[in-house]
Amino acid sequence: MSWTVDGVRISRVVEHVMPFPVDFFAEATPADVAAEPDLALDFVxxxxxxxxxLHSYLLEADGRRIIVDTCCGNGKVRPLIPEFDHRTGPYLADLVVEGFAPDTVDAVVCTHLHLDHTGWNTRLVDGEWVPTFPRARYLLGAADVDAWGRSDDPLHAPAFADSVRPVLDAGLVDPVEGDLPLVGPVRLRATPGHTPGHLSVWIGDRCVITGDVLHHPIQCRHPDWTATGDGDPDLARATRRALLEEAASAEALVLGTHFAGSSAGHVVRDGDAFRFVAED
Known part of the structure; x- marks a missing residue:
């Protein structure tokens, strides 16, 4: 699966796909989900x-290779989420197939520092967690680095320790404050709410990689729904509506960071909300 937007080639490596319960969104009911038959199979x-x-987007722009989000990782101790615990998947081999051998990657963007977006930042070598992409600069939201670096959250603090701290200690991190042009038409945009330093990735105005501003296409229909993990629900709602408005106005390709199926589609206005139209 790949796309080309404004000369940027985008591909995807899937780590795994898993079910989440209806109450992942606090306001949702089974009837709400059943009322969206277009989401069956790919998304429900x-x-x-x-x-x-759980997947990464791989960008090739002006001769540079960029990975957006690094999923859960192998060998990470995650007892609170069994699907993430001590994984042994073929992610690195899949990167090589896509032409992204670890030592050829120029930049790693983590849209935020939750455990399912940082895991492959590091890998275990001789009992130590070391940077997986030794030539890359790791672009992380500065506010997230600050927040999770001080946190004792039982879910995300261990991920910071084994998947973020080692790249900080290696001097590979460039903290991002606000919006940042990256290369060619690729730029990072501050989209806070889910976390304080959350970033989304835009390619010109024609494509957006959402991060966790959106978790699932059903949120297009219900942009006010609160997702588990939203640190500031009110800000997350405002950010989500703004992103949906911009994507709909620009007719931008929307690449959902947790969307299953092809992960790609467009957002169209539907009354006072929106609808996601998936691409095959």
Whole structure:
């Protein structure tokens, strides 16, 4: 699966796809999910659960290779989420197939520092967590680095310790404050709410990689729904509506960071909300 937007080639490596319960969004009910038949199969499973994908986007722009989000990682100790615990998947081999051998990657963007977006920042070598991409600059929201660096949250503090701290200690991190042009038409945009330093990635005005501003296409229909993990729900709602408005106005390709299926589509206005139209 790949796309080309404004001369930037975008591809995707999927780590795994898993079901999430309806109450992942606090305001949702099973009836709300059942009322969206267009989401069946790709985005909702036969039991009425959200299908969520854990994947990275790979960007090739002006001769540079950029990875956006690094999923869960192998060998990480994550007892609170069994699907993330001590994984042994083929992610690195899949990167090589896509032409992204670890030592050829120029930049790693983490849209935010939750455990499912940072795991492959590091890998275990001789009992130590070391940077997976030794030539890359790691672009992380400065406010997230500050917040999670001081946190004792039982879910995300261990991920900071084994997947963020080692790249900080290696001097590979460039903290990002606000919007930042990256290379060619690729730029980072501050989209706070889910976390304080959350970033989304835009390619010109024709494509957006959402990060966790959106977790699932059903949020286009219900942009006010609160996702588990939204640090500031009110700000997250405002940020989500602004992104949806911009994407709809620009007719931009929307690449959902957790969208299953092809992960790609367009947002169209539908009354006072929106609708996601998936691409095959």
């Amino acid at each position: 499973d036969a039991h009425g659960r959200y299908r969520m994908s």
